Amino acid sequence: MMWFRRDLRVGDHPALQYAGRGGRDVVPVFVIDPALVQPSGAPRLAFMYRSLRALDDSLGGALVVRHGDPATVIPQLMRETNSSEVVVSRDYGPYGRRRDSAVSDRLAKFDVELIGRGSPYALAPGTVRKGDGTPYAIFTAFYKMWQRVGHGPPLADIALKFHCPQGLPRDPIPDDPAIDCELPEPGERAAHQRWADFVADGLDHYDIRRDTPAIPATSLMSPYLRWGLVHPRQLLADLGDGPGHAMFAKELAWRDFYADVLFHHPASARENLQHKMDAMHLDTDAAARARFAKWTQGNTGYPIVDAGMRQLLATGWMHNRVRMIVASFLVKDLHLPWQWGARHFMQHLVDGDLASNQHGWQWAAGTGTDAAPYFRVFNPAGQAARLDPDGDYIRRWVPESARSTAAMVDHVVERAEALRRYQTTIGR
DNA sequence: TTTTGAGTTGTTCGA
DNA sequence: GTCGAACAACTCAAA
Numbered sequence: 001m002m003w004f005r006r007d008l009r010v011g012d013h014p015a016l017q018y019a020g021r022g023g024r025d026v027v028p029v030f031v032i033d034p035a036l037v038q039p040s041g042a043p044r045l046a047f048m049y050r051s052l053r054a055l056d057d058s059l060g061g062a063l064v065v066r067h068g069d070p071a072t073v074i075p076q077l078m079r080e081t082n083s084s085e086v087v088v089s090r091d092y093g094p095y096g097r098r099r100d101s102a103v104s105d106r107l108a109k110f111d112v113e114l115i116g117r118g119s120p121y122a123l124a125p126g127t128v129r130k131g132d133g134t135p136y137a138i139f140t141a142f143y144k145m146w147q148r149v150g151h152g153p154p155l156a157d158i159a160l161k162f163h164c165p166q167g168l169p170r171d172p173i174p175d176d177p178a179i180d181c182e183l184p185e186p187g188e189r190a191a192h193q194r195w196a197d198f199v200a201d202g203l204d205h206y207d208i209r210r211d212t213p214a215i216p217a218t219s220l221m222s223p224y225l226r227w228g229l230v231h232p233r234q235l236l237a238d239l240g241d242g243p244g245h246a247m248f249a250k251e252l253a254w255r256d257f258y259a260d261v262l263f264h265h266p267a268s269a270r271e272n273l274q275h276k277m278d279a280m281h282l283d284t285d286a287a288a289r290a291r292f293a294k295w296t297q298g299n300t301g302y303p304i305v306d307a308g309m310r311q312l313l314a315t316g317w318m319h320n321r322v323r324m325i326v327a328s329f330l331v332k333d334l335h336l337p338w339q340w341g342a343r344h345f346m347q348h349l350v351d352g353d354l355a356s357n358q359h360g361w362q363w364a365a366g367t368g369t370d371a372a373p374y375f376r377v378f379n380p381a382g383q384a385a386r387l388d389p390d391g392d393y394i395r396r397w398v399p400e401s402a403r404s405t406a407a408m409v410d411h412v413v414e415r416a417e418a419l420r421r422y423q424t425t426i427g428r
Numbered sequence: 429t430t431t432t433g434a435g436t437t438g439t440t441c442g443a
Numbered sequence: 444g445t446c447g448a449a450c451a452a453c454t455c456a457a458a
Contacts, residue, residue, distance in 0.1 A: 130455095130456070130457085131456090131457080136455090136456085137454085137455065138434085138435065138454085138456070139436070140434080140436085141455075141456055141457085211437085250436090254436085320437095321437080328438090363436085370436075371452090371454065371455080373438085373450070373451075373452090374451085375438080375439080375450050375451085376437085376438045376439080376450095377438070378437095378438065378439090379438080379439065379440095382438085382439075383438090415439085419450090423451095426451085426453095431457100432456100433456095433457090433458100434454100434455085434457105435453105435454090438450105440450090441447105441448090441450105442446105442447095442448090443445100
C-alpha cells in the first residue's frame with residue numbers, strides 16, 4: 001500500500017518505487033485528514049483536490065480516497081486490502097511526525113511496518129550537519145555544506161502496477177470549494193510543463209527580475225513543490241550555469257534549510273525560535289485585532305501592502321518580495337504577533353509550507369535564525385518606489401490607489417515605535 | 429580553547 | 444543625486 005501525502009506524483013518517487021519493487025501490486029491511497037483540511041482556505045483545498053484528480057488519472061483511476069483520521073483509516077485500509085506493508089515518503093514536520101508515529105504504532109499491532117523512503121527535500125532534514133554533528137543555525141554555512149554534500153539524481157522510471165481491490169469502498173474526491181480565481185494548472189504534468197517554460201524563459205534572468213512583482217519573473221514552482229508534484233532534485237538536475245541558475249538553487253537550499261530548522265526545533269512552528277524575543281511587547285487587544293482585520297483585507301492605505309494582501313485573497317499566491325513587505329508591515333508597523341500573519345498566510349497560500357512560512361515570518365519579526373538587525377524595517381513607500389516604479393503591480397490589485405486613501409498608521413511614527421520596543425527587549 | 433570573520437532581502441542621515 | 448556611515452551587539456562556525 002502506498003500512502004500519498006505531499007508527494008502527489010508518479011515519476012521520480014522513491015517511496016512509490018519501493019512499494020512497487022519487483023513488480024508488486026501497489027494499492028495507492030490518500031487520506032483526507034480533517035486536521036489538514038479544516039485550517040485550509042478554498043484556493044488551497046481546490047488545488048489539492050485538483051491535483052488528487054490528476055494523480056488518480058495517472059494511476060489509472062486506482063486511487064483509494066478515504067476521509068478521517070489516518071491513525072484509524074490507514075490500519076483499517078491495510079486490513080481491508082490485505083496489504084503486507086505501508087509505504088510513505090517521510091514527513092519531517094511536527095504534525096506529520098506525530099501522525100506517522102501514531103499510525104506506525106497501530107500498524108505494529110498487526111505486525112505491519114510503516115516504511116519511509118525519500119523526503120520532499122533535495123537533502124532530507126537532519127542530513128546536513130556541522131563537523132561536530134550538530135545542526136546549522138546560519139543559512140550561509142548550511143548552504144556551503146549543502147552544496148558540498150550534494151544530492152542524488154532523479155530516479156529513472158520503473159514499471160509500476162496499481163491495483164484497487166474489487167468492491168473496496170472509496171470516497172469520492174470532494175468537489176472543489178467555490179473559488180473565483182484562476183489557480184495554477186494542477187498535476188504532475190503541469191508541474192513539468194511550468195518548469196520547462198521557466199527554464200526556457202526566465203531562469204537566466206531570475207536573479208535580476210525576481211524582485212519586480214509586476215512581471216512574472218519568478219518560477220511559480222512553489223505550489224508544485226508544496227504538493228510534491230515534482231521533486232526539487234529534478235529542478236536541480238536541470239540547472240546549468242549563470243547567476244540566475246545559482247540563485248534558484250540557493251532558493252531551493254533555503255527551503256531545505258528551513259525544513260531542517262523546523263525538524264530540529266518543532267516548537268518554532270508556534271513559538272519564537274529566539275526565546276529572548278518573547279519579552280517583546282506586542283499589541284493583541286481589540287484594537288489590534290481590528291488593525292489585523294484591515295491588514296488581511298488589504299485596507300491599510302499603503303498601496304503595495306494592500307496590493308499584496310488582495311493578490312493573496314484573490315489568487316492564493318503572493319509575490320515573494322511582497323510577502324516580505326506585508327510581513328514587515330504587520331510586525332513592525334502594526335506591532336502584531338508574527339503568528340497572526342503566518343496563520344493567515346497558511347490559510348490562503350496554495351503553496352503554504354509550514355517550515356518556509358513560519359520561518360519566513362520569524363525572519364521578518366527578527367525572532368528566527370537570522371542575526372537580524374532589529375532596525376531592518378521595510379518602508380512600504382520606498383519598496384514600492386524601488387520595485388514597482390511604474391505602479392503596474394499596485395494598479396492591478398488596488399485600482400482605487402489613484403485616489404488618495406488615508407493610511408491606517410503613520411509609517412514614520414510606527415517605525416520609531418518598533419525600534420523603541422526592540423531596544424527595550426534587547427535591553428538597552 | 430581561543431580567535432577571527434561573518435551574518436538574505438533595509439533605511440536614514442549628512443557630507 | 445550619490446555615497447558611506449550609522450543603526451549594536453551577539454552568536455555562530457570554522458580555523
